[in-house]
Amino acid sequence: MKTGERLIGVFTKPRETFDSLAEKPVWVDALIIVLIALAIYSYLIAPFAARDSYTLFQQSTKLKQQLGEEKFQTFLEEARKKAEEMTTTTRLTQALSGSLVGGIGLLFQALLLFVLAKFFSPHGTYLQVMTALFHANFINAIMGNGLRSLLISAKQSVYNVSTGLAVFFPQLDPTSSSYMILTNIDFFQLWMFGVLAYGLSAIFKIDMKKSLIISYLFWGLKTLFNIAMSIWGMSRL
DSSP states (O other), X not given: OOHHHHHXXXXXOHHHHHHHHHHSOOOHHHXXXXXXXXXXXXXXXXXXXXXXXXXXXXXXXXXXXXHOHHHHHHHHHHHHHHHHSOOHHHHHHHHHHHXXXXXXXXXXXXXXXXXXXXXXXXXXXXXXXXXXXXXXXXXXXXXIHHHHHHHHHHHTOSTTOXXXXXXXXXTSOTTSHHHHHHHHSBXXXXXXXXXXXXXXXXXXXXXXXXXXXXXXXXXXXXXXXXXXXXHHHHHTO
């Protein structure tokens, strides 16, 4: 299957697409597409993320206590300049770093998913899992981030935007633990891992029920980790 056919097929014909990828893993173009999508998203949200961070830093009593008054004010001034005077070069740098970190994260996730799936089946290779994960990420990296970037641009804020369960609770404080838990239960992630199950079924030669269990078990572990890191990060402010 050609690149365009696989790109569309992930959304319209996932079983056929992932069956083809299991037989012949083709991943370079998929990785490039995902990395470009991540870079564009990072570039678009960079100024809003910087403003949100500056606002959080201003309100942080813990940070002030840790740094001391003088260092805290210097830190705030640097954060303010970054938020208000963000250059194209800075945005491009953040876009490239966001893309690189995202790509490395996907490679590591593919390894963990491969190890997990091996407990259920002796079949399959890391290359096949990596290929399937790159293609499944079209859902989150292109559609998910596309919608998020539009919402962030409209609201002029990163923290006030969610494509998870938090969208049903607009009264929640974006810095609260409840919000971070709900926002990490993301609809595009749920969709992505549901589609990924087609790939796992073909790769490991197991039925869809078992592949769905593997896929959503991995999603659950990944989500718990993200929630823990989000809460830990916010607790430091």
